[in-house]
Amino acid sequence: MGKVIVTNVELQNNEDVVYAKRGYLETDKIRSKSLDMIADTGARAVGLPMSIIESLGLPQTREVTVTLSSGKREKRPLFGELRLRIGDRESVFDCIGKPEGAPYLLGQLVFESLDLVVDCPNHRVTPNPEAPDGLMLYEDF
Numbered sequence: 001m002g003k004v005i006v007t008n009v010e011l012q013n014n015e016d017v018v019y020a021k022r023g024y025l026e027t028d029k030i031r032s033k034s035l036d037m038i039a040d041t042g043a044r045a046v047g048l049p050m051s052i053i054e055s056l057g058l059p060q061t062r063e064v065t066v067t068l069s070s071g072k073r074e075k076r077p078l079f080g081e082l083r084l085r086i087g088d089r090e091s092v093f094d095c096i097g098k099p100e101g102a103p104y105l106l107g108q109l110v111f112e113s114l115d116l117v118v119d120c121p122n123h124r125v126t127p128n129p130e131a132p133d134g135l136m137l138y139e140d141f
Contacts (some may be wrong), residue, residue: 004118005123006106010085011035013049013056014092017083031056035104039118041123042069043107046082046095052104053079053097058085066096086125089114 012032019025033052040047058079066076077097083092086106091113098105111118115128 004120004123004125005036006086007036008038009035009104009106010090011052011056012083012085014061014083015057016057019063037104037106039095040105040135041108041111041118043105044106044109046084046093046110047052047098047105047107048095049100049102050097051100051129054096056082056095058082058095060097064096086114087126087127089116089127090129108132 010032011034012030014026014028020027021028022050033056038082054066054072058081061080063075064078065073067073069098074129078094079097080094082095083090091110093113111125115131116125117128118125
């Protein structure tokens with residue numbers, strides 16, 4: 001099936017965004033990055049090398065146990081308040097700190113939250129075809 005690369009994923013420190021909206025920080029001081037990232041539907045969360053996390057100034061919230069593709073389990077730091085934008089859709093996520101040299105990963109929680117579909121045969125990520133103009137929200141009544 002091949003790898004699906006999501007280009008121009010915009011990452012920001014959400015605390016900086018909030019401070020800027022309230023007038024406490026100039027918008028050009030918001031810590032941000034634009035990266036090409038791998039869509040990994042086998043992963044749950046966003047995974048970034050520590051150098052990227054440090055450059056964004058994200059605060060560590062706790063440690064979590066992750067299961068690697070080899071089946072091995074390890075403790076990794078979890079960081080909060082990562083604002084992530086793909087196209088015209090954005091939300092705030094936690095991210096897992098990974099070793100240097102590790103790929104930049106977008107896990108399934110991102111695609112569910114932003115209502116995006118990973119189209120593996122065509123190597124792309126697209127809006128949910130059932131809701132191409134916005135998020136499909138499900139109500140329980």
